[in-house]
Amino acid sequence: MTDSLHAAHAHCQSLLDAVGHLRRRGLGRLTEWGDHLAAVLHLGGRLLAAGNGGSAAQAQHLTAELVGRYRTERPAYSAIALHAETSTLTAIGNDYGFEELYARQVTAHGRPGDVLMLMSTSGRSPNLLAAADTGRAAGLRVWAMTGPRPNPLADRADDSLCIEADNTATVQEAHLVALHLLCESFDAAARATPRLPATAPLPGLTTGAPPPAAPGPGVPAGSRETP
Template structure:
């Protein structure tokens, strides 16, 4: 007999994954935005905190390497990986600016920023979004719960409307893989 915790977890997971279906048009739109930007010589900047930082790195690796199909390398940068930059910026400007400072340095009009947050309320992602938009960089938000503050400020919110952080992260990973699949289908 399956343990009740396993049954509950799998039921929550299934509900979170099922919630992705209603996001299908927005996921397709996000993939289109990313594909157009990459084809036009622009880059994708990606950031998040904690598990979302790991997701940012995962996506950057799938795009600069490959997901499932041989294709050219895509310019994608996880703003979470440079420990010297993160600690210098955090020390000199505060943690709220660790991503916005990098967006200021690297973001150009036509680039995209993907912010990943299970709560949608991370101050450093809100600040990065504001900096990006001021620089002509559109922002896609991969968010959870009700989207939080980012749900109202990003240009294209993809909100997984469940409450458990782990289930949101699981759905985010599926969405990231869907974006990769859609991008590789265009090449």
């Protein structure tokens, strides 16, 4: 057997081992994530996703499946890949530094109850760690897909899926499987959950007449007459 063929067999075996571990230990978590994400997005919430390098591409793959579709026709849902808007990304990197690439966007786009998905093979990228801290402080639900434990990102997230593989490529390949399983779970839950009408208020918001305007100069509070 040539060295290259031996390496190919070893790579395939590594992936089989990683997917086997994912099947034994991760399916329940991915099902829970799909159910939770369907509930959040049905109520007008949003998924934010980010990663670096190959993990950025996979985070964007996830948002594309939600805004577009995975397998069957369904409504579009709000999902943003934070690394995909180049002008914002380069402006933040230039003005605030690489570590703030995602944290500042989480502050801008995230709302309490939204979900933040962070993907990293190492679990040690400073910009993702900052995003996780910012997201949790802002009331977002932070999920991480990483390589093996222990790693800082898994520790800082609300929940994490860690792939047990030493090879970075194997971790990314198993992450793609996990993303597709998450999409399958999301679609199943979305079909079973009535969607909030477009005209209905989001949870936590009130409806009715706008508050009265503040009294003008020289007019004591509470003395303005109403027609």
